Structures are given as C-alpha cells and as structure tokens.
Amino acid sequence: MNIETAVATATEDLMSNAIRALAMDAVQAADSGHPGAPMGLADVATVLFNRFLNVDPKDHLWPDRDRFVMSAGHGSMLVYAINHLLGYDDMDIAQLRNFRQLGSRTAGHPEFGHAKGIETTTGPLGQGVTTAVGMALAERMHNARFGDDLVDHWTYVLAGDGCLMEGISHEAIDFAGHMGLGRLILFWDDNSITIDGSTDVSTSTNQAARFTAAGWHVEAVDGHDKEAIAAAIEAARADPRPSMIACKTIIGFGAPNKQGTAATHGAPLGAEEIAAAREVLGWPHAPFEIPSAVQDAWREVARRGGDARAAWKKRLAASPRADGFQQSLARPDTEALSAAMGNYKHRLSKDAPKVATRKASEMALEIVNGTLPNTVGGSADLTGSNNTRTSEMRPVTSGDFSGDYIHYGVREHAMAAIMNGISLHGGFVPYGGTFLVFADYCRPAIRLSALMEQPVTYVLTHDSIGLGEDGPTHQPVETIASLRAMPNLNVIRPADAVETAEAWEIAASSESTPTALCLSRQGLPTLRTRHHDANLTARGAYVLMETAAARDVTLIATGSEVELALDAAMRLAEKGIRAAVVSAPCFELFATQSPAYRLAVRGTAPRVGIEAAIRQGWEIMLERNDGFIGMTGFGASAPAPALYRHFGITTEAIIDSALKLMGRN
C-alpha cells in the first residue's frame, strides 16, 4: 500500500465509521431498528460511493445516475446515513434523529417517494434484488434506443442472506444471467447471520456456485478490505456478465461485544455497547455529530456526481436524440391514446363474433402500442394465452435490447418486481401477463407497485371458472376479491371488447395507480353498443340498460357475467318485471364517483350482484339483503358451460334471485 492509498483508506475508514455511528445513534434514538447491516456494510458502501457510484444530490432524478438499491431494506439507516452525508437537502440531521418517527422521511424501511435518493421501496426480502434487475434491464433497453452518450449507468444492489434465500431471488438471478445484464452488480452481505442465528441453521448453499450456474461472474472479498472491494468492483465492471461480489462481513462491525451475532441485527445496541463501539472505531464524536473532514470527503463524492451530471447535460444538449430521450421520460400522450381508442371503439360492432376479453385486450393493445412509443410487454411464459404480444413487438434478448417484448419465463414474481424496476427506472411503461390465479405468485410485488404508486399493468387472463377444464388450481374464485382488497390498485374486469379498450386506456394513462386487468378465456359478445365517445369504464360502473319506468330490480354484473345479466333482464321483462342492468368493471373507480352518481347507478330497488367469484368486496354495490349469484368455494374441472350450470351461475338463477327479492317466487 503506498502512502496515497493509505491516506485515502484512512479517510475512507472515517467515512465508513460515520455511517456506523449514524446507524448506531439513530437506532438507539428510535429505540427500534437494525444497526447490524449498516455497520457491516459500511466499508462496501463507502468504497462503492467514494470510488464508483455517480449520483447528484442536487438533481436526484438525473436520468443517467447510477442506481443504488438496498435490498436488505431493514438496513435502511445505511441509505439515510449516506444520503445525509452526500448532502441531499431533504435528509438533514433532524431526519436521522427522527428515524422511524411519524412524519419523518426516515421510515423503518426505505420508502420510495419519501425522500430523494431512494430508488425503490425495500424491506420485503428479495424484492430489491429483483427490482434492480428490472432497472438494469431498462438501462440496457434505454441505451439501445439512445446510445452510450445518454444512457450509460450502473445498477448496484446490496443483498443479504435473506434476499438470497427468498425464491424470488432465483427468478431474478436466472433472468439476469440469461439476459446478460452486465451492468448489474450485486453485493452479497455474507455475514453468516440471520434472525434465527447462524446461517448454518437453515442454509448450506454455495452461493458462488449458484450464481455461476446462472451465468454470473462472481468475486469474493473480505468486506472490510477496501482495496479488495475496489478491485472486485473493477473486475465486475470489466466482465460482460452480471456480477455478484460475495463480501465476507461482520454484522454490526465495530460493536465489540455484539458484532458477528444476531444480537446486532434488529435491536438497538444499547448505550454501553455504543460507547464501546465508539472507542473501538476511534470515533469520539457526539451522537449525530460528523467532523467536517469526514463531511467534506462525502461532499466530494457528491461533487464528482455533479460533475458527471454536468458532462451528461452537455452531451444531451448536443445530442440529436435529445427530444426523443426527453419524450421517453415524459408522461404518455394520453390525448392521442384517447383519440385512437375512441376511433377503435367505434369500429367495434355488436354484430362481431364473440371474442374473449383476453383477445380483445390484444386488439386494444395494438392501439396502445401503436400510439405510445415506450410500452414494454411481456408474459410469464403464457404469451399465446395472455395475448400480450402485439403484431409489431420484437423480443428483448441478451444480444439485442432494442426489442419491446420480454419473455419472463415461468417467473411471475420476478416479472412483477422487474416491471416495478422498469417503471421506476423510467423510459418505459411495462405490462406483463399471467393467469389471474397466479397473481398469488406475484402478490408481494403487486403490493409494491401499489405502495410505490407505479403505473404497472397486470394482464391477468383466465379470470374465472370460465377457463374450464384446468380445474380448481387454475380457477380464481377469491383472487379478484383479494386484489380488490389491496389499496391503490385498480382491478378492472371488462365485459366486452369496448370495456376492454376503455380499461386499457385507463391503465395506460395511469400516473400513480397500477392496474390489474381480469380477462376471460372464453368468448363474449360485444354488449356496449352506445356511448363510445365516453370512457364509461372510468366511472367504475354504469347503467348498461335502463328501464323505461321505475326499476323493479337492478342486476349488477362484471366481466363475463354481464351477458347473463342482460339475458336475465330480457326474460324478466317478458314477465313484466323492469330490471336495469349495471356493468361494474371497476369497483375502485366507482368508489371515487359522487354519491349522487353511485345512487343513480345502484338504484333503490333490490339488487342482484353477479360475478363468477366470491361475494366478498361486493358491499360497495350491494346491501346485505340483496342477492348474489357467484361462487362460494373452489371450482372444478370441466368444460366452462358445464361449470356455470354446476355452480348455478345462470340466467335462471339470476331470475330466481330477483323474483325472490321481490317476494314473487
């Protein structure tokens, strides 16, 4: 080690110890939190930021910044400490003093949108790793469109043992290896500790061999040897494959009596141990106090990032692709989409043959993808069944990132988290497909779409017993309700091609709400024959067929069951009973309508709800004594018409329910 390196290392050690001190002190002040990971990873993070990573606290959304993801989100104090030291203006010391307190930006886990310099919400393990894969993929796709001048950044992710034990990590790692995402570098916090104690208790996987098997480049270093860390990062950046750097670390490094044990993981160290750690680390400063030399060193990192951004700005100004680049990051042109979709809806004929809404979704997607330049489609190995690939789409491959269709493989969970990453990265608007029932496989990532307010679209086909022979494992009965339960998720179950087009207009225009489209496998007639100039689906529910005089009963249905409701209404009319039919494709949007509108739609007459699923969630439409025709348990394997008869979801059942409500049976 020459003198220059020694000095650099000495300063870097202080920079690392600043992270450690802030993490100890903030967790202690909150009497809650996880000091172990930030203390263990402080050296790795310092080297990464000090020598490699480019961000600019003055422009935290600079598009070509490097992305940093703390997948082990419980170690949030690492992020907050660094962002404070870098000088983000929304992360002053008061934020750190108020770690985990109401209203502070320093939540228990890093929350996207709470503070600058938080690229994604983490905490649910494995999500950060997979979201980072999405960011790294988006970077290459954006690069393929706009070149090295404008898009040329790295994605770094810190992951713990928990992240790598979670199943989603397998999907992410395999996908990243297959796609050859060479600008993704994952640091494994190899500290041999989980909450239950030594990792020996539950795992003996050779992680290096595992990553190698998936096509990754692997380095292994002492996670407290800064030169070794730097050399490994250099090697990782030089390798064309995604890289995993196994960093052998000591959890809670610096806490003399507790380091290396689970005791540092999820609880304050205590005043005594913190004092001892200050001694060991040579950090005599008061809690939350950072000496100016250390502060200056961290600000120098920010300055370097600022210089990089300035250089990039010059390149952007000189680039012939600047306009296209800016457009790719702007909001979609919703007016153009609305106009195109309006024209398309007018072309839909009620005399057309039946069409499944999954097919109608493909038809609408032709409009979406033809109008909006930066949609990115995909499916978890069900492309032909989900109808997610439109005519002009080309696959994204490891050799050519200029495509716009992603074969996610049989990896629903990764698909969802990767879409979150693509959306967070910017430049693209992702959608992806699987069967509705397998929304369960990606539910934790759907939840993060909703929590982070990312306008990702889930194309969920085969949406009821109407899928037929595949049977109960594949038939959602509770899935729609479970998705409706999730805050900030629009669940849309269109009844026909017109509503499907409107649903896509809503999804593709959304700014901050993800959408789950529930689409039929079976063919459905076109029922909406009027009001094509308005997007009635956007009202959540609307009167599809009104009665001439006061209603005797209102039939409210969604998706494939609207056809049954109309049929029942017609047959009730033959009996002299006035039944209105309400199509209710989206309960969440209906909930946002005015009370007067909702009352007008629901009416005051008795109601029958019809949906080939459970009743839970229908309280927005129905009174407790109203009728409901649907499912009460799991489905069965048989052709769809037989199942509808078997489970009593029929025109006759609707009529019976209506008559019963009217006291006429």
Next chain:
Amino acid sequence: MNIETAVATATEDLMSNAIRALAMDAVQAADSGHPGAPMGLADVATVLFNRFLNVDPKDHLWPDRDRFVMSAGHGSMLVYAINHLLGYDDMDIAQLRNFRQLGSRTAGHPEFGHAKGIETTTGPLGQGVTTAVGMALAERMHNARFGDDLVDHWTYVLAGDGCLMEGISHEAIDFAGHMGLGRLILFWDDNSITIDGSTDVSTSTNQAARFTAAGWHVEAVDGHDKEAIAAAIEAARADPRPSMIACKTIIGFGAPNKQGTAATHGAPLGAEEIAAAREVLGWPHAPFEIPSAVQDAWREVARRGGDARAAWKKRLAASPRADGFQQSLARPDTEALSAAMGNYKHRLSKDAPKVATRKASEMALEIVNGTLPNTVGGSADLTGSNNTRTSEMRPVTSGDFSGDYIHYGVREHAMAAIMNGISLHGGFVPYGGTFLVFADYCRPAIRLSALMEQPVTYVLTHDSIGLGEDGPTHQPVETIASLRAMPNLNVIRPADAVETAEAWEIAASSESTPTALCLSRQGLPTLRTRHHDANLTARGAYVLMETAAARDVTLIATGSEVELALDAAMRLAEKGIRAAVVSAPCFELFATQSPAYRLAVRGTAPRVGIEAAIRQGWEIMLERNDGFIGMTGFGASAPAPALYRHFGITTEAIIDSALKLMGRN
C-alpha cells in the same frame, strides 16, 4: 444388453407406450389437456414404477408406500394412466374416457382426494417439488421415531422446466440440500420446451450446477434410455444426498410431426397425428384399449407393491412400536387437548400484565405441544418474533431428525408447501410462522392447504399497524381480508390470551381446514374473564359485554381492537348510551352459526366495526350503513400508539361513529 434385459426392455417399452396412448386418447377425447409431458416422461415413469417404486393399489394409504408426485401437474394423464394400469379400483377406463369432465376423478390437474394414488394436488408450478420435500422430510422424521422397520420409503417427484424456474423451487432445493434429504429423488423433465417455445427464450441456467451448489447429487441421462434411467436411479438411491436426475426427453415423444415442440404441450394432437403416433410407436390398439400382456406387466408392478406392503404389515405386527406408530397417524386427541386448554384458560388472570397474542400463542402452544405428541413447529427465520418454539422443542437437523422444530430459513413459500407435504405424509401436525404481511409470499401454498383440506396452521404475527416502526411494507392492512377471501381457511384474530388459547384448540383439532392465526406484536390485556369452560372463539363471534337493557349500539371488534371497543362502551355508558361489545375472532366460524345466534350477536341496533385493517369482508357483520373504524390505505412507520392516533383508530373515533349512527353528534 443381454437377452433378459432386452425382453424386459421390450415389455417396458410397451408399458410406456400404453401411457402414451392413453394420454393421447384421453386428451383427444376431452379436446383439452396436455399430452406432451406424459408422452415425454413415459419411459422415466415406467422404469421408476416397474423397477423401484412400491405402492399397493389395494391399500393406497399404506403408510410406508413410496410417494410419487407429478409436480408438472398439467401432465396429469401420466398419473391417471399409471393408476389405471396399476389397477386402482377408482380409476377404471371410464374415468380416462371422461378426462376433464364434470364429476370425473380425472381433473385437468391431479387433485388430492379426488382419486386414490394422488399424493398431492399439483398444477401451480413448483408446488409439487416443494410438497415432495415436505414428504421426504416427514419420512425421515417419522423414521427417526419408529425406525427402518416401519418407515423406510422414498419420495419421487417429476418436475418440468417451469417447476425449476419458479422461485419456490429455489427455496425447496436449498432446504432439501441443507437437510440432506437423501431419500428424495427429483426427475427433471429436461425437454427444452416451455409454452413460449424453446427454453432458450427465457433461461440458460445450468441446472446440474445449480443443484450441485445446493448440496444435491446430480445424474444426467437420456430420458428415453431405460437402462440409463435405471442406473441413474440406482446411483441416486446409493447417494446420501438428495438426487436430481436430469432426463433429456423429447416432449410428445412418439408424435412424429409434433414431438419436440411446444405444439404438444397443451393441446390435443389431433386425430391425424395420433394415428401417425400409433404407427410410429407400434401401437395398433384402439383408443383406450390396453392389450392384456401390457396390462399384466403393470399389474405385476402392483403385485410387487402388495408384497412389500404384506411384508411391512408383518413387521408392524411384530414391532414393539406398533401402537405408537398407529397413534402417530391417528387424529389428535382433541379431548385431552380440550381438557388441558380448559385448565390453562382458567389459570389466565385478568390481572396479569398485558401480553401480546403472539406471546399468548407461545403460551398456548406449550399446552398444545405438551398434549399432542406429533406437532411440528417452525418459522421462516422469525422464531423469536413469531414465538413458535416452545420450551421442549429441539431443532430438526440433517444429522438428527428426531427433533420437532424446523428452521425453514427466509423461505415463507417453501415453508407453507413443506407443511402441506408433512401433513399429507402423515405422522405429524405442522405449524409455521412468519409475519402476517408475508402471507403474501406463501399464498399459493396456503391456497393448496385450503384446497387439499390439510389442517396446517399458519402463525402470522405482527398483524396490523400495531407492529409500529417497521412501516407500510410490514404492516398488513389488506392481508386479513385477502385471507378471509380464501375458501376453507379459518382466519382467527384473537383479542387476548384466552381467545388465543381457544384459537389454538380450534387449529390443533381441525380435521380438514387450515388455520391462519393473526397475532399482535403489541401487548394486550386479558379481556375474557368468564365462560372459560366454553370455547367461545369456536362460535366465531360472541357478546363479550352485553347491555342491561336494549342495545343502543353494538361495537364489534377483533384482536387488538377489542380493548378499544370495551373502552368506548364504558365511556358511552357514562353518556347513558347502552353499547354492547362483540368480540369476533373468526368470521368463517361465525358464518356457520345458526341465523338466530348470528342475529343475537349482531343485534338490531346500529353497529360499529373496529379492526385495524380495511373494511372489506366485514359485510358478514355490518350493514352497509353501519360504521367502521379501521384503515383505508397503507400504513406508516412510527411507534404503534402514534400510528393508532394518526389513522384515527381510537376510542374517541368509535364513540363518534356510534353517536353519529344514533343521530347524536
């Protein structure tokens, strides 16, 4: 190859072709299904059954039978064909002719309980692999208790590319390798095809290296070379590690124009191609017709299984452990549990300090585990937080399977599926813990617990914003509703230590319904001071505090919010308002009560529901115009008391809601 082998192989080839023919014919008859996998795997399956696997169609529940799991459940015709050929009396040829039809046992995917010889429900990919891991673990644990004489069987699982791409497979494979489950043999149907086409489209993982990294023994064979397959199985059985046999197969083997392509995966081959396949395979027989020589060869397999069972029966009769063995497979002694729990409840004092229901769960578990000899606990790396390990429990390790506590690692999804496997295997009653919000991570396997009617218990702690600082990623707000949506799952959210004891009695006594226990992180007072002789939780909801005269209002709450309801009722009484308090720990059990009981509990006065979660699902308790105090969106990071105030879940809010309903505000 000597002559004897050649003859054996020739017969075996006919045995395999019988599977192929039945698969082709049944899918064609149904005009729906997946012929590719059964045809591709016919050789592997034939060798396995003909030379190794012991089952007895005359006693399909023989405890020491080998377990066979078709994880690639879409290839269900492989199972049905084999079970027909083996002579299971509920799988006659009419069942195969009625493949995928209403009321037949031959559902689109193998459904546990529909027919003998189906060890688990498969179809959602990766579940079978992981459930098989649970079975193999249970085998070793049972063996550790009762010895080789009584427990000495193998678990075989066939998995496709999809199974191995799913994240859950990573959790399963790592866990099995770590536990050294040497009697688990996984056949990988390495056919290089998924629905979207060649596997090259989405994966390039070296599966052999991947399994090796996880501690498995790996063999690779031509999946149509019977001697090679047999040799690989021999080698696998000789190796102490779990084994993966990579079988290079041709999907749809025998269909001359379609084999090796995705076209054989999920659609009938068509009459022409089937005729051509009959030609190629040298199978001139009519559809569903099996020549007697082939039939005899398969029956010989069943006879060998019957002999093995007879020998085992003799060993059982001679064993000093026979009684204990039989008891381990019998229903739990619910009377003893009820008595013990009754005694325990009487010891709980209302004057005791507050106790979190997660801690109360541990206290109740001491009774459960002390009374029932074959409970098996565990946690997905949150043992100390879930309070799942009671005082006498010892960990199950690769070196010692006599323990009864499983460190599942950070693998919620595998934990759930492994518990399904343990339960299906028999001999043990499993429970496992994680945070409630992470029920999302294991939801597909919880769904299978419910669908297969396995009495698995999920210990889901940290059940609301009451967990505090960890913030919105860790705070369930919609999770309880999403679990209540699932058919055949009892979701119990006890209010105090008494209800928690009752909840455990229900869970541990359940025969065919899994239980999700939602438990608080924060301390709660003991509210139930009477009726300890009855299990009031089993009624789903009950009047905890009745009014002296007719009710003005009924406050209905669950879990940690019952305390608030009681407080509000007391303060309303000060205003002269008569408020009854209902504790409603389990909506599903309440739904099974008589209308009269339900009416008596709910009352006819206005109601206020209180739960620190969303309202969806409360329609079983509330009218649409009743009040509700709970959550409407995601949580936040702060100490719990601050969050309750912030989100307005307070005594004051309950009082305001009650007054408003009574027109008195």
